[in-house]
Amino acid sequence: MIMHTPIMMTTLISLTLPIFATLISPYKKRSYPDYVKTTVMCAFITSLPSTTLFILLNQETTIWSWHWMMTQTLDLTLSFKLDYFSMMFIPIALFVTWSIMEFSLWYMNSDPNINQFFKYLLIFLTAMLILVTANNLFQFFIGWEGVGIMSFLLISWWHARTDANTAAIQAILYNRIGDIGLILAMTWFLLHYNSWDLQQMLALNSNSNSLPLVGLLLAAAGKSAQFGLHPWLPSAMEGPTPVSALLHSSTMVIAGVFLLIRFHPLMETNTMIQNLTLCLGATTTLFTAICALTQNDIKKIVAFSTSSQLGLMMVTIGINQPYLAFLHICTHAFFKAMLFMCSGSIIHNLNNEQDIRKMGGLFKTMPLTSTSMIIGNLALTGMPFLTGFYSKDLIIEATNTSYTNAWALFITLIATSLTSAYSTRTILLTLTGHPRFPALTNINENNPALLNPIKRLTMGSVITGFLITSNIPPTSPPQPMMPFYLKLSALCATALGFLAALDLTLMTNKLKMKNPSQVFKFSNMLGYFPTTIHRTIPYQNLLMSQNLALLLLDSTWLEKSMPKTISQAHITASMTMTTQKGMIKLYSLSFLIPLTLALFLMM
Amino acid sequence: MNPLAQPIIYTTMITGTLITTLSSHWFLAWVGLEMNMLAFIPILMKKTNPRSTEAAIKYFLMQSTASMVLMMAIISNNLLSGCWTTTSYINQPPSLMMMTALAMKLGMAPFHFWVPEVTQGTPLTSGLLLLTWQKLAPISIMYQIHPSINIHILLTLSTLSTAMGSWGGLNQTQLRKILGYSSITHMGWMMMTLVYNPMTTIFYLTIYIILTTTMFLTLNLSSSTTTLMLSRTWNKSTHLAPLMAPILMSLGGLPPLTGFLPKWIIIQELTMNNSFLIPSIMTIMTLLNLYFYMRLIYTTSLTLFPTSNNTKMTWQLENTKPMPLIPPLIITSTLLLPISPLLLTFH
Numbered sequence: 001m002i003m004h005t006p007i008m009m010t011t012l013i014s015l016t017l018p019i020f021a022t023l024i025s026p027y028k029k030r031s032y033p034d035y036v037k038t039t040v041m042c043a044f045i046t047s048l049p050s051t052t053l054f055i056l057l058n059q060e061t062t063i064w065s066w067h068w069m070m071t072q073t074l075d076l077t078l079s080f081k082l083d084y085f086s087m088m089f090i091p092i093a094l095f096v097t098w099s100i101m102e103f104s105l106w107y108m109n110s111d112p113n114i115n116q117f118f119k120y121l122l123i124f125l126t127a128m129l130i131l132v133t134a135n136n137l138f139q140f141f142i143g144w145e146g147v148g149i150m151s152f153l154l155i156s157w158w159h160a161r162t163d164a165n166t167a168a169i170q171a172i173l174y175n176r177i178g179d180i181g182l183i184l185a186m187t188w189f190l191l192h193y194n195s196w197d198l199q200q201m202l203a204l205n206s207n208s209n210s211l212p213l214v215g216l217l218l219a220a221a222g223k224s225a226q227f228g229l230h231p232w233l234p235s236a237m238e239g240p241t242p243v244s245a246l247l248h249s250s251t252m253v254i255a256g257v258f259l260l261i262r263f264h265p266l267m268e269t270n271t272m273i274q275n276l277t278l279c280l281g282a283t284t285t286l287f288t289a290i291c292a293l294t295q296n297d298i299k300k301i302v303a304f305s306t307s308s309q310l311g312l313m314m315v316t317i318g319i320n321q322p323y324l325a326f327l328h329i330c331t332h333a334f335f336k337a338m339l340f341m342c343s344g345s346i347i348h349n350l351n352n353e354q355d356i357r358k359m360g361g362l363f364k365t366m367p368l369t370s371t372s373m374i375i376g377n378l379a380l381t382g383m384p385f386l387t388g389f390y391s392k393d394l395i396i397e398a399t400n401t402s403y404t405n406a407w408a409l410f411i412t413l414i415a416t417s418l419t420s421a422y423s424t425r426t427i428l429l430t431l432t433g434h435p436r437f438p439a440l441t442n443i444n445e446n447n448p449a450l451l452n453p454i455k456r457l458t459m460g461s462v463i464t465g466f467l468i469t470s471n472i473p474p475t476s477p478p479q480p481m482m483p484f485y486l487k488l489s490a491l492c493a494t495a496l497g498f499l500a501a502l503d504l505t506l507m508t509n510k511l512k513m514k515n516p517s518q519v520f521k522f523s524n525m526l527g528y529f530p531t532t533i534h535r536t537i538p539y540q541n542l543l544m545s546q547n548l549a550l551l552l553l554d555s556t557w558l559e560k561s562m563p564k565t566i567s568q569a570h571i572t573a574s575m576t577m578t579t580q581k582g583m584i585k586l587y588s589l590s591f592l593i594p595l596t597l598a599l600f601l602m603m
Numbered sequence: 604m605n606p607l608a609q610p611i612i613y614t615t616m617i618t619g620t621l622i623t624t625l626s627s628h629w630f631l632a633w634v635g636l637e638m639n640m641l642a643f644i645p646i647l648m649k650k651t652n653p654r655s656t657e658a659a660i661k662y663f664l665m666q667s668t669a670s671m672v673l674m675m676a677i678i679s680n681n682l683l684s685g686c687w688t689t690t691s692y693i694n695q696p697p698s699l700m701m702m703t704a705l706a707m708k709l710g711m712a713p714f715h716f717w718v719p720e721v722t723q724g725t726p727l728t729s730g731l732l733l734l735t736w737q738k739l740a741p742i743s744i745m746y747q748i749h750p751s752i753n754i755h756i757l758l759t760l761s762t763l764s765t766a767m768g769s770w771g772g773l774n775q776t777q778l779r780k781i782l783g784y785s786s787i788t789h790m791g792w793m794m795m796t797l798v799y800n801p802m803t804t805i806f807y808l809t810i811y812i813i814l815t816t817t818m819f820l821t822l823n824l825s826s827s828t829t830t831l832m833l834s835r836t837w838n839k840s841t842h843l844a845p846l847m848a849p850i851l852m853s854l855g856g857l858p859p860l861t862g863f864l865p866k867w868i869i870i871q872e873l874t875m876n877n878s879f880l881i882p883s884i885m886t887i888m889t890l891l892n893l894y895f896y897m898r899l900i901y902t903t904s905l906t907l908f909p910t911s912n913n914t915k916m917t918w919q920l921e922n923t924k925p926m927p928l929i930p931p932l933i934i935t936s937t938l939l940l941p942i943s944p945l946l947l948t949f950h
Contacts, residue, residue, distance in 0.1 A: 570891060574773035580716060584664055587716045591668060594713055595703045598756055602699060 004050035005061045008082055011047040011090070012133070014039065015126055022119055036118040037101040040125070044094035054087045058473050062135055062199070073194055079135035081198060084473065085261060085326055086133045092330050093132070095460070096250050096337045097125050099453035103341050104242040106449035107348060117157065121246065124150035128251045132258065137186050137196040140259075144182065144223070147252045148175045154247060155239040167235035170534075174232040178222015178256070185215035202265045213273040216263055217280070224256030224310045227284040231530045233307050234291075237299040241344030244299060249306045249340055250333035257313045257325060264322035274318050275405065281314025282408035282415075287527060289418035293425070294523040297354050298343045301426055305380065306336055308415055315412050316395050319402040323475035328391035331465050335379040335387060338457035342373040345450055346430060349443040356426065361435035365443050368451055370431045372458045377423040379461045381494050382416070390465030392416075394478055396490035401479045416490060417497030424501035433509070604649055615642035616736070623740040628687050629677040633670065636708070636740055640666045646732060647725050658724025662733075665717045669707040676700035689744070693751040701744075702752055702760075708741040711760050711794065712767040715787045719771065722783035727828065730779050731819035734786045735812045742793070742808055746801050754798045758881060764791025765884075769891035776830045778822055781895060782815065785854060788892050792865070792885065796872045802949040803872055807865035810939075814854050814862055817932040821847060824926055833899060834908035841918045847903045849937040855893035861939040868947065 018036045054060075060083040068076040080086075101121060108114050127150060131143025148171075156168035188211055189196060193204050220226070225233035236248050247253070260267065260277070267273055285308045292304035309332050316325040346362060346369060347354055363370045375386070382392040396416065399409045445451060516524070525531060604612070616639055623635030640663070647659040680697035681687060693701065703714070710718035722730045745752070768788030775781050789811050796803045825840060827833040837844040853862035866889075870882045902908060939946065 570770065570773065574770040577767060577771045578774040580720075582720060584661060587661075587665060587714070588668060590716060591665075591703070591707055591714050595672070595700065598699055598703065599696060602695065602753060602756070 004053035004057075004087075005063060005082060007046060007050040007053075008087070008090070009063065009080070011043045011050065011094075012080075012126075012129055014046070015043050015122065015129070018122055019119065019126070022115075028115070032115045033101070033105055033118045036122055037098065037105065040094060040098045040101055040122070044091060044098050047091045047094055051087050051091050054082070054084075055471055055473065060084065064135075068138075074190065074196070076136065076138050076196070078139065079197070080133040081135035082133060084475075085258070088326070088330060088468075088472070089132050089258075090129060092333055093125070093128060093251055096333050096457070097121070097246060099456050100242050100246045100337060100341070102449055103245070103344065103453045104240075106447050107242055107344050108240060117154075117240075117242075120150060120154055120157075121242070124154065124247065124252070128255070131255055135198050137189065137198075137201075141182065141186065144179070144219075144255060147247070147255060148172065148179075148223075151175075151236070151247050151252055154243040155236050157240055157243065158238075161238070164238040167232070167238040170235050171232040174225075174229045175222050177229055178219045181215040181218025181220075181222065182259075183215075185212040185219065188212040188215065198262065202263070210270060210272055213263070213267060213270055214276075216259055217273060217277060220256030220260050220314070221280060222256065223259075224253050224314070225284075225307050226256075226280050226311065226314060227287050228280075230284065230288065230307055231526070231534070234300050234303045234526070237297070237303050241299070241340055241347065244303070245337045245340035245344070248303065249336035253306060253310055254313070254329045254332075257310065257317065257329060260314075260317050261322045261326050261329075264317070264320075267317070268320060274320060276318075277314055278318025278405055278408045281311045281316075281318055282405075282411050283311070284308070284314065285311030285415040286411040286418075289415040289422070290523050291526045292422045293418060294520055296357055298346065298356050298359075298426065298430065299340070299354060301356070301422060302336070302339050302343055305339075305419065305422070308419060309336070309380075311415070312392070312395060312412065315399060315408065318408070319399055319404055321395070321398050321476060324391065324395050324398060327468065327472075328395060330468060331379075331387045331391045334457055334460040334464055335376040338372055338454060338461055339376040339380070341454055341457065342369050342376065345369045345445060345454070346373075349445065350437050350441070353437055356429040358436050359430045360433045360437070361431075362443075363431040365435075365441075366445050368454065369445055372454045373431065374427060375458055376461055377427055379465075381420040381423055381498070382490055383494075384491065385466070387461045387463075387465035390469045393490050397479055397482060397487065400486045400489055401482050413489060413493050417493040417500075420494045420497035421501040424498050425505060428502070428505045604645065608645070612642050612645050615639075616646065616732075620736065620740045624743040627689050629680070629689055630687065632689060632744055633674055633677060636670055636673070636744075639737070639740055640670065643732070643737065646729050647721070649726055649729055654724045655726075658721045661717050661724075662721045665714075666708060669704040669714075672700055672704040672707075676704060689747045693748055695751070695753065698748065698751045699753055699756065701748060702756060705741045705745050706760055706794075709738060709790050709794075710783075710787055711790045712763040712787065713760075715764065715767055715771075718787055719775075719780040719783035722779045722786075723777055725779075727779070727819055727823045727826070730782065731816060731823075734782065734819075735815055738786075738790075738808065738812075742804065745794075745797060746804065749797050749801045752798055757794055757798060761791045761795045762881060762884060764788065764794070765888045766791075769888045772895045773891060775895070778828050778830065778833060778899075781899070782818060785892060785896075786815065788889060792869060792889070795881070795885065796869050799876050800872045803865070803868050806946070806949070807869065810861060810865045813932065814850070814936045817850050817929070817936045818854060820927065820929050820932065821850065824922075824924060824929065826924075830899065830902050831908070834902040834906075835910070836903050837907065838910070838914060839917050840922065845904045846933055848900045850933060851896040851900050852893070853936050855896045856889060857893065859940050860937050861935070864940055864943050864946070 018032075018039050021032075021035075060081075062082065063080040064077050065080075066078045068078060070076070101118065104114075104117065104121070108117055111117060124147060127143050127146025129143075131140055131147060134140035134143055152168045152172050155171055156164045158164050186196065188209075189201055192209075193201050195201065222229045233248060233253065237244055239247075267277075288304045288307035288311065292301050292308065295301050295304065309328070313325045313328050313332075316322075316328065346359065346366065349366060349369075350359060353359065379386040379388040382388045382396075384393075396413070399412055402409075522528065619635045619637070619639030619642060621635070622638065623632050626632045626635060644659050644663055647662060648655045676697040679700070680693050683694045683697065684691070707714040722733060725733065764787050768784045768786075768791060771787070772781050772784035775784065789807070793804050793807045793811070821843060822828070822833070824843065825832070825836050827836065833847075836847065849860060853860035856862045856866045858867075866886075870886065873879075873882045
């Protein structure tokens with residue numbers, strides 16, 4: 001009997017209860033956030049047997065319920081696809097959200113609108129789950145837009161701050177550019193395959209057609225902050241840390257990658273799209289890793305790290321390994337959310353100090369946070385047998401042995417070593433050395449609301465990789481044999497980055513600081529990408545439009561082209577003519593020369 | 604000027620012009636020109652101030668240079684063709700020299716530089732004679748040699764005269780200089796149809812003389828030589844101030860006044876000979892002429908320039924200056940257009 005289906009639906013529906021509760025009185029009470037957190041925890045617990053049953057039985061289900069609309073050619077229903085991807089992702093998302101909500105109980109404790117905050121987080125979670133379980137593109141689009149809207153509302157949580165508003169609008173704009181791609185793909189599928197159901201679209205893969213896949217790639221680039229549409233992700237750090245932890249590391253930004261994973265049967269046969277994805281992902285991962293090296297805001301470093309890992313997921317899709325990418329999504333959620341929570345703990349304890357140049361020596365004063373941070377960073381860099389190792393090492397091995405673009409593979413390796421470099425820099429600057437913050441501190445991490453989630457996610461960062469890889473049904477087979485040096489390449493690259501960063505930091509932190517070099521400036525200014533795209537191009541556009549609207553028509557065509565030019569010409573001619581000197585010699589000369597000229601020319 | 608010398612000088616001037624127009628021998632034509640010029644010099648120096656002296660000297664130098672070149676042309680024509688008659692065909696090089704010399708005498712561009720200065724340096728009546736009577740003799744010679752004139756050079760000179768006359772007059776406030784530049788422009792117009800239909804040249808000359816005489820005599824009435832002095836016409840002779848407007852507009856060639864008629868005829872002659880660009884250019888450049896005439900009208904009748912409070916009402920006093928022929932001249936210079944078929948009997 002297929003028990004896991006109704007249990008999973010119970011999970012999903014139970015999440016909506018606190019949202020409806022906002023219409024009645026519990027919303028006003030102080031206990032509402034706790035109620036929301038408990039709801040999410042119960043939802044997580046009820047989703048676990050469902051997933052376990054799915055793993056044991058390996059039965060995918062699709063639930064078709066309420067008919068939305070029926071046109072002549074299109075049937076839209078509310079349909080939930082509970083397959084490997086959604087069943088694996090739901091408990092992980094619920095677990096991470098539960099931990100983050102408990103963390104926000106501590107972080108947003110003094111916020112007067114904390115109830116609204118939790119409501120927003122819950123609506124976001126609902127939208128994300130709708131996205132993940134959607135069986136047709138219409139429902140997927142509802143979830144897609146839903147997470148976009150909630151991202152906007154949550155980034156501009158402190159909406160009186162201009163930077164926060166700008167960052168929220170930036171996020172919406174870049175996501176919108178990606179939405180163009182998604183709508184293009186949806187339209188193409190509607191016109192050619194006459195359906196928006198995943199089953200029909202994936203089964204009708206007769207010839208590899210690039211247009212919808214390019215649209216899907218554009219949508220993924222917009223949502224998952226690939227190169228070209230990436231500036232919104234670091235700017236989104238204007239939101240509170242729980243928002244960064246939930247949206248911009250674990251759940252929302254992976255929606256783009258998730259879309260491509262859902263459509264992997266269509267991408268298997270189209271090598272052009274695979275190449276594009278590979279190169280885009282490789283560029284993203286290297287570029288954002290370079291940018292992360294010189295950032296000074298701890299949240300921005302973690303944001304760029306997220307961006308780099310998203311690029312890595314794109315690379316994995318580009319080498320036709322969607323299951324590995326999904327595995328990386330699942331494992332990445334744990335340690336990235338935890339890194340954000342540790343950053344939040346550090347920030348709050350240092351009285352809202354986010355600059356790592358003003359932290360230091362926290363290893364002794366905040367032991368649990370610093371331990372978890374180190375474990376999270378090690379998992380991120382792919383320390384053997386922590387969580388990240390199981391997905392990241394497999395990805396690097398797969399890239400090394402795949403028959404594709406060598407340049408993309410090479411720069412992925414470079415990005416891997418840069419990952420460990422900036423992680424080392426973060427650890428060294430925040431946790432070790434002498435304190436560089438003001439001496440009057442009130443550092444304490446004694447609140448269970450802070451510690452329990454971090455502890456949970458730390459355990460997750462350690463064990464989950466092993467647990468998941470041991471228990472999932474067999475997916476695409478990994479590469480069994482490769483040369484020794486290739487097998488160790490990820491480890492060597494990581495170790496190289498770690499050692500180089502360690503050496504450089506320890507040897508040079510007593511030296512006099514020089515003026516930054518050009519490469520430093522390139523990295524610090526994020527490759528000048530935001531400067532050019534956000535400032536120069538709109539400025540040139542506005543200047544051109546001002547010239548066209550005002551100068552070209554009114555001033556040039558109506559005034560200067562005929563009337564003013566003519567009058568100026570005549571005035572100049574008249575002035576030239578009448579400024580005579582009155583010398584007779586000139587007059588006689590003016591007679592002699594034309595006469596001789598005419599005589600010689602005419603004869 | 605000494606009243607005993609005046610009749611001699613004026614008679615010599617008239618006789619010189621008559622000799623030039625009535626002679627058929629080249630030498631005598633040249634003699635007439637010289638007589639005319641030499642007699643005119645004292646007329647230019649009626650008022651003995653340095654400015655008049657300078658104007659007279661400039662006039663003498665320019666005209667004598669032109670006469671010398673004319674003599675050279677006559678002699679080389681005799682060398683080449685053996686002819687002394689003015690009515691026979693002239694070879695090209697002498698014809699070119701003759702044309703440039705006569706153009707210099709008339710004050711056509713690019714030999715026009717002396718006209719405004721000489722006109723400015725002399726009293727109004729001498730200026731009148733300079734711009735009207737002195738044109739008769741050279742034009743009569745040009746009328747006689749018109750079959751042998753190089754049309755390209757002539758048209759170049761005409762267009763250039765129109766352009767220089769218009770541009771030059773834009774920057775002036777002295778009335779005599781304005782009338783000098785207007786004379787240059789009108790010379791340009793006159794010489795355009797010399798090759799096509801010489802009678803139109805004579806017709807234009809007639810109308811031009813009438814217009815310029817009217818203008819000069821009107822200015823002489825109020826003795827105004829600058830625009831500022833012209834702006835006090837309303838005070839001196841109130842009835843004359845609005846009458847300046849039609850005179851000047853006629854001078855600028857505005858229909859339905861007389862001044863439009865000769866221009867119309869010239870444009871018709873040129874278009875009948877398939878030349879469209881040149882009349883267009885000349886008409887457009889002459890518009891600038893009309894512009895600075897309108898400026899004068901503006902100062903005379905359209906606005907009242909600021910004057911001091913105790914300006915005497917001079918129009919209440921009787922005018923002692925003689926006003927010869929001004930009313931008939933005004934009528935002639937503005938209202939001749941309806942009888943144009945009568946005037947154009949040569950057509």
